[in-house]
Structure formats: structure tokens, C-alpha cells
Amino acid sequence: MKYHIVTLGCPKNAVDSEGMDGLLSAEGHEAVASATEADVIIVNTCSFIAAARAETLGVLKELAERKRPDQRLIAAGCMAQSHPAEVAAVQGVDVSLGTQQWTQIGNLVNQLAQSSGSRFAERAFVTIPLIATTANGQPVSYADWRTTQIRRTRHTPSAYLKISDGCNLRCAFCTIPSFKGDMRSKPVGAVLAEAQELVAQGAREIVLVAQHLTDYGRDLGLQDGLATLLEELCQVTPSDIWIRLMYAYPHGINERLIATMASHPQICHYLDMPLQHAHPATLRRMRRPPDTDRTLRLIAELRAAMPDIAIRSTFIVGYPGETTAEFNALLEFLRAAQLDRVGAFRYSREPGTPAAELPDQVRPQVIERRWHELMQVQQQISRARNRRWIGRTLTVLIEGNGVADDGSALSVGRSFRDAPEVDGQVFVWGDFPVGSMVSVKVTQATEYDLWGEAEQQ
Numbered sequence: 001m002k003y004h005i006v007t008l009g010c011p012k013n014a015v016d017s018e019g020m021d022g023l024l025s026a027e028g029h030e031a032v033a034s035a036t037e038a039d040v041i042i043v044n045t046c047s048f049i050a051a052a053r054a055e056t057l058g059v060l061k062e063l064a065e066r067k068r069p070d071q072r073l074i075a076a077g078c079m080a081q082s083h084p085a086e087v088a089a090v091q092g093v094d095v096s097l098g099t100q101q102w103t104q105i106g107n108l109v110n111q112l113a114q115s116s117g118s119r120f121a122e123r124a125f126v127t128i129p130l131i132a133t134t135a136n137g138q139p140v141s142y143a144d145w146r147t148t149q150i151r152r153t154r155h156t157p158s159a160y161l162k163i164s165d166g167c168n169l170r171c172a173f174c175t176i177p178s179f180k181g182d183m184r185s186k187p188v189g190a191v192l193a194e195a196q197e198l199v200a201q202g203a204r205e206i207v208l209v210a211q212h213l214t215d216y217g218r219d220l221g222l223q224d225g226l227a228t229l230l231e232e233l234c235q236v237t238p239s240d241i242w243i244r245l246m247y248a249y250p251h252g253i254n255e256r257l258i259a260t261m262a263s264h265p266q267i268c269h270y271l272d273m274p275l276q277h278a279h280p281a282t283l284r285r286m287r288r289p290p291d292t293d294r295t296l297r298l299i300a301e302l303r304a305a306m307p308d309i310a311i312r313s314t315f316i317v318g319y320p321g322e323t324t325a326e327f328n329a330l331l332e333f334l335r336a337a338q339l340d341r342v343g344a345f346r347y348s349r350e351p352g353t354p355a356a357e358l359p360d361q362v363r364p365q366v367i368e369r370r371w372h373e374l375m376q377v378q379q380q381i382s383r384a385r386n387r388r389w390i391g392r393t394l395t396v397l398i399e400g401n402g403v404a405d406d407g408s409a410l411s412v413g414r415s416f417r418d419a420p421e422v423d424g425q426v427f428v429w430g431d432f433p434v435g436s437m438v439s440v441k442v443t444q445a446t447e448y449d450l451w452g453e454a455e456q457q
């Protein structure tokens, strides 16, 4: 059958989509570039916040309205798992497949192929059984991942590799553990094999993702699991590959992990470490570690071991009960920490979370004002951090080419300081092949992007 996958939401969803893509092509199905050409349309849904769910429902409705009678529409992923009734209410969605079931996509599409035509004309919300579950219904492991089955088509030199799924923590604002369950790590051997395959397919950068990256391996009985995994990964990948770490929970970052990051050429001196807030009282209400001084010390240790490290974090603005003093403490923290990159979310009241029941919900106008204030403070910091690179040389992984207004050739890429999709870019004068790594002398900096000239090779 011909299939088309629409991916909504975060990079972790992109990884699951790639996995579904690999499983379907291994079963002999054919990926097509548009929903119109497809026999089966799969939407990998997002339920992060209310706006994401509204977007998901909008996409499903649009596709359902345009769908031909012989086409099938599958809603997969987070929102299919967390809000099944809302997804089921969209007329035209034929099948719903939750987050822990996506490895069954091959079986499902095979079933659809066998029952194609009018025999599958009835709407059928099928629940696909998991291959193996524990007594409490959680998948046993990623044992059903067969890396050899994953045949990805590489369009960019960068690839995401999910090393675990689910989370053992219970932050008060977060819905993820309620539908993804506790953390399950992919076995080390499977991660290594997948990384090698990605490199063989041309990936120059592997972005390791998870809900809680620094907890990797706890369920496998590993101590310092992430550091161990990184050391093994560096043994099996070429020395000029980039390995990037996203979504590190601060309390899992220890001396060994820092030393591992500092000592292997493949590991980018980059860390995405979502902190969510900086005032101890807010952090306590979030059910997160309230020790901000410890976090500042950790940032100092990272910079001592890797002076060029780029640190990214995300924060929630307007969390229930956030007073002016608490918000100001967050701004003070940003000034003290001098983070390179910061993303900010406006707090969104998620039904079913403990945070939604907290008193003193902050008014939307206040949240909006604080969000802008935080962004303004951080923009100055990010600009200053970027300007430190003027006159210095960075290796840039080229991802695209174009022309400037005056007709000059211009390439665009990223340095080790920029994660795909969320950080800035580096613009380089000249026409360089996508996937190449070019030495670039930085000549200009804005708060997000850098500009530069290629050095003579």
C-alpha cells in the first residue's frame, strides 16, 4: 500500500514517525510525498498543550474531509493515546493507535491491505495488542525494535535517535507519564546498531532524544547509563560525526557524564537541559528539585570542563501561584546563568494534571506580559553570547543552499551550538554541498543566527 505520514509535535514524535516509516517500508509498503497519492494516511498526533491538540484535531478534520472513500486515515501517537474520545469524534478517522502501539503499524497496514475496498468502509477503532507487556500493562522493552528493519530515507544530514521512552518523574504540569508510562530504555546494542545504520545512510549528526535522557539505563540496571552509552557510541561511530544530547534532566548530570562529554570529539559541547523555573517555591509546586544554587554550580562545572559549551533550557511562565517576586527571581536566574539558548512556554492548564487544580492560576494577560519580558531579557543575553563568536571559526554542517537578495550564493547550516529545529542557524556565503562540514569564520551575530565566510579549505 502507499502511505503518507504527517508528523505533528516534537522531535520525539519525529523519531516515532521515522520508526513507522522504517517498519512500513520493510513490509514492502511505499512512502509517497502527499496525502492525495496515499492509500493510508497516518497522522502522528501531538497532545502537548491545548494549542497542539487543537492543531492535531484541525489536521485530522482537514484530511478526513478530503479523504477519498478508498483511503484510510490513522491517528497515531500522543493525542490518540491521551484523548481517544476527542480523536474518535473526528468523522473519517478509521483507526486510532496509541503511543505504545506504533511498532504495530506494519501489522495494521497489512490488515488494511487485506481488507481494502468496501470491506473496511465501516469506521473501526481497533486496539492493536502489544507484543509483550508486564503485569501492569507496560511494554516490556524495545525488544520488538529490529534495527535491521528500519530503512529510513535520509533527506537531511541530521537524524534523531530515541534512546528511551516514558518518564519515571511526575512533574505536576506534565501529562506525558500518564499516557507514556514509566521510562523504558532501548537496549544499548539496539542504540548502537541504529546509530551505525544512520551513519551508513549518510547522517552526519545524531541527536539523542528521550523524555528524560539522563535517566537512561536505570531500568536496564545500568549505573551512569548515559555516560556508558555515549562511550560505546563513540567507539562505533566515526570521529567527525556529531552526537547531540537533548532533554537532560539536571539532577542526572554528574561528573562522569561531564567528563565523557568533554573527552570525546563526537559529542557536541551542547546540552539541552529543561529547567522550567528557577524560584524554589515555584519548583516545589512543580514537583521538581528546588535547589537553584546547585543548578548554577552545575552550569559552572559544565563550562569549566567545556568552555565553549552551548547550554539551552526551557522555562514555563505563569505557572499557578507564580508571584511577581517568583517571576523576577526567574529573570535574575537568567541574568546569572547566561544561557546560550532559551525557550519559554506560556503555562497552559492541562486537565488531569495536579497543576491544573492548584489555586492562584495566573491570568492570561499576566502570563503574556511576563513571557514577553522574559524573552526580551534573554534576547540580550543570547545576542551577547553569539557575539562572542565574531572573529572565531566554527565548523558548520551545511543543510541548504540559496541566493541572497543581490544574487550571491548563500548556504545555511548549523554549528555544534545549534540543535536542529529549535536553535539558530549559520549563514555562509558560497555554495556548499548539503551534508558537508565547512570551516566558517564568523563575521556577524544576531540573537539567534550567525553569519560568516568559509575559510580556505
Ligand code: SF4
Pocket: 167, 168, 169, 170, 171, 174, 175, 176, 177, 211, 212, 249
Ligand atoms: S521530566 Fe519531563 S517528561 Fe518527565 S514528568 Fe517532568 S516534564 Fe514530564
